[in-house]
Amino acid sequence: MDGLKLYSPLNGERLHPNADGLLDDGERLWPVVDGIPWLRPKEELRQRVIEVLQHGRRDEALKLLLADQDDFSPTPPPNEDALTELLRNSNLNLRKAMTALNYGPVGKYFAYRWCSPTFRSGLYLLEHSVPKGGVVVEVACGIGHFLRELESNGVTTVGMDIVFSKLWLARRYMGVRGPLVCGDVSQGPLSVAKGGCTVFCHDAFYFFPEKEQALRRMRTLAGPGGRLAVGHVHTTAERHAAGYRLDTPLYATMAAGPVYDDASVAAAWYAGSDLLPAGDDSPAVSWIEGHAVKDPIRFSAPDTYTRSPVLADSNLPAPPAEWWAEYEMDAKAIPVPVPGRATVTSAGRIVAAGAQVEELSREQDYRQGYSINLPDKW
Numbered sequence: 001m002d003g004l005k006l007y008s009p010l011n012g013e014r015l016h017p018n019a020d021g022l023l024d025d026g027e028r029l030w031p032v033v034d035g036i037p038w039l040r041p042k043e044e045l046r047q048r049v050i051e052v053l054q055h056g057r058r059d060e061a062l063k064l065l066l067a068d069q070d071d072f073s074p075t076p077p078p079n080e081d082a083l084t085e086l087l088r089n090s091n092l093n094l095r096k097a098m099t100a101l102n103y104g105p106v107g108k109y110f111a112y113r114w115c116s117p118t119f120r121s122g123l124y125l126l127e128h129s130v131p132k133g134g135v136v137v138e139v140a141c142g143i144g145h146f147l148r149e150l151e152s153n154g155v156t157t158v159g160m161d162i163v164f165s166k167l168w169l170a171r172r173y174m175g176v177r178g179p180l181v182c183g184d185v186s187q188g189p190l191s192v193a194k195g196g197c198t199v200f201c202h203d204a205f206y207f208f209p210e211k212e213q214a215l216r217r218m219r220t221l222a223g224p225g226g227r228l229a230v231g232h233v234h235t236t237a238e239r240h241a242a243g244y245r246l247d248t249p250l251y252a253t254m255a256a257g258p259v260y261d262d263a264s265v266a267a268a269w270y271a272g273s274d275l276l277p278a279g280d281d282s283p284a285v286s287w288i289e290g291h292a293v294k295d296p297i298r299f300s301a302p303d304t305y306t307r308s309p310v311l312a313d314s315n316l317p318a319p320p321a322e323w324w325a326e327y328e329m330d331a332k333a334i335p336v337p338v339p340g341r342a343t344v345t346s347a348g349r350i351v352a353a354g355a356q357v358e359e360l361s362r363e364q365d366y367r368q369g370y371s372i373n374l375p376d377k378w
């Protein structure tokens with residue numbers, strides 16, 4: 001992408017490619033494997049990967065980076081045999097690939113990410129922060145569900161995450177085409193062309209230990225005239241234990257814009273209802289910084305989209321019990337029927353809980369989350 005610049009996480013210098021396709025910060029080299037720069041300040045791993053790349057052992061370098069995890073991983077790194085099979089067997093689907101990478105519960109989260117109400121609060125934020133023709137940089141993009149949705153709707157994207165294997169899945173299984181960069185948001189590993197873009201960070205801000213620093217980096221990345229959308233930020237009002245959560249009033253002092261209850265953002269997507277201000281008891285919050293968008297994007301579903309695996313008529317493997325437990329928590333706060341609280345008749349007609357039988361248009365089907373953007377090799 002024109003205008004994309006990368007920076008060293010150690011000396012902050014702009015990175016330049018050398019003749020071997022590695023990145024040089026003037027003092028040391030940084031790896032790029034399968035087109036994805038790895039910019040993590042882990043000296044031993046950096047040296048090892050550079051060494052094997054310089055000896056032409058690309059698969060070995062890839063395995064080293066695929067085994068690199070973040071501090072929050074609930075499972076140990078994948079073993080060598082599983083990685084060998086992952087690289088050898090191009091028939092593995094995304095869910096099997098995540099098993100090979102030993103993602104554990106994180107693999108279930110990503111496999112069914114499209115089906116979650118919290119995915120829809122993210123889509124709502126994007127529809128209110130991205131102008132038509134705009135560029136989106138997704139910080140902490142995971143395996144790229146939002147990047148895939150944005151690109152399917154013609155938006156230019158850049159993805160960044162702290163875990164290399166997630167970006168690799170985004171490229172290999174999710175079909176994400178835009179640049180992907182492995183780095184820590186707090187270290188500012190990239191910038192995009194002047195003129196402003198939308199920086200989007202969903203279901204991740206509570207993980208950042210240095211929140212003020214991360215916010216400064218994201219605002220700089222958005223640039224003057226750009227926007228920042230931060231969604232589904234867990235608060236201390238919820239049992240969810242991951243990351244470093246704060247309470248709503250503290251988030252409110254950090255945000256340069258009104259802070260909303262995230263469940264009301266999801267409800268606004270499903271039912272067009274008003275956003276509600278976040279309260280002390282909001283389990284998660286969201287906000288948008290920057291001027292209102294005059295001509296925003298609007299997501300729609302191409303006919304390649306498939307039935308959600310939470311629906312009985314999809315014939316796809318349904319989510320496991322532990323996934324439903326989190327789903328129930330997220331869905332409970334949303335005062336409209338959401339998939340999973342509805343049943344589907346044999347004629348493919350949807351019977352929403354407590355509502356009348358109705359035929360949905362393709363648009364409604366998509367808005368309700370019945371029709372989703374699963375990749376071929378899901």
Ligand SMILES: C[S@@+](CC[C@H](N)C(=O)[O-])C[C@H]1O[C@@H](n2cnc3c(N)ncnc32)[C@H](O)[C@@H]1O
Binds near residue numbers: 166183186
């Ligand atoms: C719960 S996942 C959400 C992924 C995606 N945003 C979504 O909503 O589907 C949180 C992501 O944050 C990433 N992450 C955590 N700390 C990070 C940091 N300091 N910089 C960049 N990414 C980070 C994790 O690797 C993980 O992919």
